[in-house]
Amino acid sequence: MKKVEAIIRGNDFDRVKSALRQVGIVPLTAYPVQGRGVQGGVPPYDLLPKMKLEIVVKDKDVEKVVDVILKNARSGTPGDGKIFVTPVEDAIRIRTGERGNEALY
Structure with a gap:
């Protein structure tokens, strides 16, 4: 699992x-x-x-998420923002107790 954090323009x-x-x-x-x-x-x-977005995704979805953000937030001018990708050790759905990828979506 990875956490994708993006800081983008509000518009x-x-x-x-x-x-x-x-x-x-x-x-x-x-x-x-x-x-x-x-x-x-x-x-x-x-x-x-x-605006700051935080999205925890399965490893297989990281590039898809990054590509979507790049295509929809890039104007080519200074101030477009940044994307950070970091590892996530675990995720737990509080309601069911599911862990890992099963707890995501």
């Missing part, structure tokens, strides 16, 4: 969410955040509004 969120749903990835957590990268034109201590 790309609905498009990314819809595209993920179309490829069968429905479970996700999203929340508004503020941050900045190294893009120019923004004063060094100003934070920009973004």
Whole structure:
């Protein structure tokens, strides 16, 4: 299992969410955040509004999720965001006690 975290522009969120749903990835957590990268034109201590998505997926679905985010959040200009992929040791569905991949979707 892997956790895909993406920090994207807020105006790309609905498009990314819809595209993920179309490829069968429905479970996700999203929340508004503020941050900045190294893009120019923004004063060094100003934070920009973004959306952060967190999606835990089976290993076989990682590239599909990354591709969907790239295709739907990339404008080619500074500030498009970042994607981070990290390993997840375990997942437990609280309601049923299912563990691992069975607890995901």
